[in-house]
Amino acid sequence: MSSQPLAGKFALVTGASGSIGSAVAKRLAGDGASVLVHYGSGREGAETVVREIRQAGGDAETAGADLARPDGPAALVAQLDGAFGGRFAGRLDVLVNNAGGIAMDLLPDATDEDFDRLFNLNVRAMFQLSREAARRMTKAGWGRIINMGSIFGEGAYAPGLSIYCGTKFAVQGLTRGWSRDLGPKGVTVNNVQPAVIQKEPQPTDGPTFEAMKRFTSVGRFGKPEEIAEAVAFLASPKAGFINGESLTVDGGWSA
Ligand SMILES: NC(=O)c1ccc[n+]([C@@H]2O[C@H](COP(=O)([O-])OP(=O)(O)OC[C@H]3O[C@@H](n4cnc5c(N)ncnc54)[C@H](OP(=O)(O)O)[C@@H]3O)[C@@H](O)[C@H]2O)c1
Known part of the structure; x- marks a missing residue:
C-alpha cells in the first residue's frame, strides 16, 4: 500500500485548532489527505x-464556524465546495x-445553557x-466518519460530568446506528474514545493530576498524537472491516 493511503482524499477535521484535532489534521495530511482545518473561535x-x-509538504486550508449555534454546521457545510479551489x-x-x-457541575447546579x-x-x-x-460519501461509494467520543461514553468515572457523559454516550449510540445505515454503501463510522490527554499549556503536575494518572495502568496521560494514530488507522483503507466500533485509547483507564 502507498505510504500515503489518503492521497487524493478530502478530509474535514472539526476542532482542528485544538489539541487532539490539530494532531489529527497533521496526521491525516501526512497520509496525503487535503485537510480542511476547522476552528470555532481559534482562527490563529x-x-x-x-x-x-504546508511546511511539511501537505495540503490544508482553514474553515471557521461556531458549531454550538444551531446554524453553525450549515455554515461549515457551505464552505466545503469552495475549499481547495473547488x-x-x-x-x-x-x-x-x-x-x-x-461542562462541570453537579446536577443541582447544572444549567439549561450548558445542556x-x-x-x-x-x-x-x-x-x-x-x-x-x-450523502456525499454514499454517492462516491467510499467514506470514513470518525467521531471523537470519550471514555465518559462508557462510564461515569467522576462526579460533575453528567451532561458531558450524556453527550458522549450519545456519540457511541449514533456511531453504532450510522454504521448500520452506511456500511452497505462502503462508508464506515467509528468512535475513538480517549481518556485524559495531555494538553498544552494545561498543567499536568500537582496532586489532582498525579491522582488522575494513577487511573491509567501506564501511569501517564495520553498524547494528542496517540489519538491521531487511532484516527488515522480508522480512516485508512486498511480499516474497511471495522464499522460501528468504539476504539478506547485510554492508557488502560477503563480496563
Ligand atoms: N483532552 C481530553 O482529555 C479528552 C478526553 C476524551 C475526549 N476528548 C474529546 O476530544 C475532542 C477534542 O478535545 P481536546 O482535548 O482537543 O479539546 P480542545 O483542545 O479544547 O479543543 C476543542 C476543539 O473544539 C473546538 N470547539 C469548541 N467549541 C466550539 C464551538 N462552539 N464551535 C466550533 N468549535 C468549537 C475548539 O475550537 P476553537 O478553540 O477554535 O473555538 C477546539 O478546536 C472533544 O470532543 C473532547 O470531548 C478529549
Missing part, C-alpha cells in the same frame, strides 16, 4: 496548523467529528455534519 491556532502542514466539490471522503466541549451548548456542539453538530458527509 487553525492558521498555525495549516502553516505547519477541487473537491460535491465530495467529502473523511469526516472527523472532533470539536467538543465540557444546550454541549448537546448542540458534541451531538447535534456531529449529526448534521455526518448527514451531509453520508
Whole structure:
C-alpha cells in the first residue's frame, strides 16, 4: 500500500485548532489527505496548523464556524465546495467529528445553557455534519466518519460530568446506528474514545493530576498524537472491516 493511503482524499477535521484535532489534521495530511482545518473561535491556532502542514509538504486550508449555534454546521457545510479551489466539490471522503466541549457541575447546579451548548456542539453538530458527509460519501461509494467520543461514553468515572457523559454516550449510540445505515454503501463510522490527554499549556503536575494518572495502568496521560494514530488507522483503507466500533485509547483507564 502507498505510504500515503489518503492521497487524493478530502478530509474535514472539526476542532482542528485544538489539541487532539490539530494532531489529527497533521496526521491525516501526512497520509496525503487535503485537510480542511476547522476552528470555532481559534482562527490563529487553525492558521498555525495549516502553516505547519504546508511546511511539511501537505495540503490544508482553514474553515471557521461556531458549531454550538444551531446554524453553525450549515455554515461549515457551505464552505466545503469552495475549499481547495473547488477541487473537491460535491465530495467529502473523511469526516472527523472532533470539536467538543465540557461542562462541570453537579446536577443541582447544572444549567439549561450548558445542556444546550454541549448537546448542540458534541451531538447535534456531529449529526448534521455526518448527514451531509453520508450523502456525499454514499454517492462516491467510499467514506470514513470518525467521531471523537470519550471514555465518559462508557462510564461515569467522576462526579460533575453528567451532561458531558450524556453527550458522549450519545456519540457511541449514533456511531453504532450510522454504521448500520452506511456500511452497505462502503462508508464506515467509528468512535475513538480517549481518556485524559495531555494538553498544552494545561498543567499536568500537582496532586489532582498525579491522582488522575494513577487511573491509567501506564501511569501517564495520553498524547494528542496517540489519538491521531487511532484516527488515522480508522480512516485508512486498511480499516474497511471495522464499522460501528468504539476504539478506547485510554492508557488502560477503563480496563
Ligand atoms: N483532552 C481530553 O482529555 C479528552 C478526553 C476524551 C475526549 N476528548 C474529546 O476530544 C475532542 C477534542 O478535545 P481536546 O482535548 O482537543 O479539546 P480542545 O483542545 O479544547 O479543543 C476543542 C476543539 O473544539 C473546538 N470547539 C469548541 N467549541 C466550539 C464551538 N462552539 N464551535 C466550533 N468549535 C468549537 C475548539 O475550537 P476553537 O478553540 O477554535 O473555538 C477546539 O478546536 C472533544 O470532543 C473532547 O470531548 C478529549
